[in-house]
Amino acid sequence: MVSTVLEIAVAIAVVAGTTVLWRVLNWVWLRPKKLEKHLTKQGFHGNSYRFLYGDTKEHMSTLMATRSNPIPISHDVPSRTTPFLCKLVRDYGKRTIFWAGPTPRLVIMNPEMVKEVLNKNFKYPKTTGSPIFKIFIQGLPSIDGSKWTTHRRLLNPAFHTEKLKGMLPAFDLCCHEMTVKWMEMIGEGRNSCELDAWPYLQTLTSDVISRTAFGSSYQEGKKVFELQVEQADYAFKAMQSVYLPGLRFLPTKRNQRMKEIDKEVRFLLRGIIDKKMKAMKAGEDSTDDLLEILLEANSKEVGEGSRNVGMSIEDVIQECKVFYFAGQETTSVLLVWTLVLLSMYPDWQDRARQEVNQIIGDDKLDIGHLNHLQTVTMILYEVLRLYPPVSVLVRQITEEITLSDISLVPGMQIVLPINQIHHDHDIWGADAKEFNPGRFSEGVSKATNNQAAAFLPFGGGPRICIGQNFAILEAKLALAMILKKFSFELSPSYKHAPVNKITIQPEYGSCPACLLTLFGGLFSVFRWNIACISFESGADNWLIQLEGGGWCDTVRDCVFRKTSRHGSSRFMAKELPFIGILSNKAEENPDFYNWNRVKLLYCDGASFTGDIIQTLKANEYEYTWGNVTVKLAESYGFCWGVERAIQIIYEAKKQFPEEKIWIINEIIHNPTVSKMKAMTAGEESTDDLLGILLEANSKDIWGADAKEFNPERFSEGVSKATNNQMAAIFPFGGGPRICIGQNFAILEAKLALAMILRKFSFELSPSYKHAPVNKITMQPEYGASLILHKV
């Protein structure tokens, strides 16, 4: 009897063991090979299946190799963020397969097919994903079927335009807080500072979610956010390796910490939800936050009695987690890439700023303004195209189905590589990898040639991002606020390194630094930088000025622009010997980047000499070579390149070894609305460039015909013309530093004009275009086409 039981037990164990073994064998080998055959027959190619890991190891090693170096500045994002996929497409064409472990993923890049997959969301459900990832998030983005339908219906009202309008003050408040911080960083008396904008943008978008999702409980919401950030990191790491069943139950450090975080997040969210429900029951004033709108919709649904298909508290907790996961990181990366790209393309930055100033001006911002920001929208779309925060969408095949000419069977998955599609030359043309917001000037359908599924930063079909209007509104508002107050450019320390960590983000931060305080939209027209290097030596005191129209990338740029384009290098070399030496040396110097930095050293910094001197005292930076002492202000971030600068200065100044050399920076930013206001209020005039221009235009000084050409006004001399306000006209500056060459210039101009008048009469040619432009000096942008007549 005993032996019979034993035999049966052994038989059961053998059958069970064989079944498990068979299943495992089927999972890791037989099924993948069968699917491979099925796909190869249909013209899909890729690496042949490799046991258990498929392409994952190669994918990871390619990714690591590519990631080890920042890329030169280019927008070929896929080659850095999804290099292995690029390689597959290169090697096997667009009909390729990626082996995600034992699962074949078909790469679909054809917009028509993409559209079909996204539209038929029930036939192409989401992948179930690793159970470890589920600890992190389980709400709307990862559920399917009728549960998804209910949740989507209940969440939809929270994202209606009417509700979003009500959230604008929260957006506004958070953006304001961020810009105030930036202003504080720049500090009094300075015009610029270097910062990595990304952490600030992350805080901004998490504050926005905390406020808009949880209203008064936003502090608790922020704590949830911090924990979710940590959880995301673990989840991301888990996603990168092949998931083996049961792995999540092992008491590893990661598993334990993930569970702890999960417990705490639930506890916090339950507290927030309870508080909100009590407030709603007590009939307290509505706060119109996402959670309240969701709970309201849910209570109506549950209240409909028989159907009773609303969400449980557990469901609500999961959806609250989704707000952070889906809404925070995505929008912050959109903003950070926008700042990076606008730093690379200052023309677009200027255009966007002009639009913001024109449409919003000093008005209180409302949704109407944001809807009218066309250039800003074009820019955001182009950033979303080149740097889509979500780089791929994956769907699974759960039943036999045909997609165009492809027969799909369960066990396969589909990859929609947003990133690759957005950079596809066949869709976007030859300039697919260029930043050209203009392509969206007539809307998305025109830009995509009516292939709507070619542009899918927010996905598409019924599961299109529920928060897309929220995100775009938030991004527009933040960008408008930034553009109104600052201009920005990339810091020399910026490294271009897009990396895919759930979203595509800048690996080493953004550092679109050197934020310059802006005062109104005039900045772009009138900004001037003057960097001064002065050598102090007893009675002698040279002042060297580098001038640049616009905020030049580097002073090198200014020097070369001046020397090469305007042929004034001899002039500079003669008048300003040091500049001559600088520019010549720069050309010979193989280590060009050092030179850039050296030049920046002069260009960047505090606004006033006084400040620098203070800093010098505070830091006591003093370098001595032989008899030469150089003092520098390290606290302004000048430390890099400093030694090189000193060497250059030392070499240039060898003949004056006893001198003390001081480097001072002086950046004069003229355009200030406050200045205009001061002038209108009749305050004392200042001696900067904008002052010159504005004063010259001011009707108060020159009368009603201030803008007319009327030489008569000078018939009785300058003092009469200016009503004895001599400082009202100062084309040559004024005071002790008045232009040394003014008489020279007037004499030369008189002589030239006299000669011309004697020999010619002249009139404007019909091709003349009147376009005064400020390029260091005020010039006619398209030249001066005249018709000359002999007299």
Ligand code: HEM
């Ligand atoms: C620039 C910002 C954003 C981008 C690029 C983005 C992108 C996406 C994409 C591509 C999807 C589709 C995923 C798929 O089909 O598999 C999606 C879905 C989703 N997004 Fe966003 N998103 C952004 C902002 C937001 C915000 C601000 C929220 C909420 C506050 C949000 C909430 C969601 C939710 C809940 C889903 C799932 C929708 C569903 O499955 O029905 N997103 N998002």
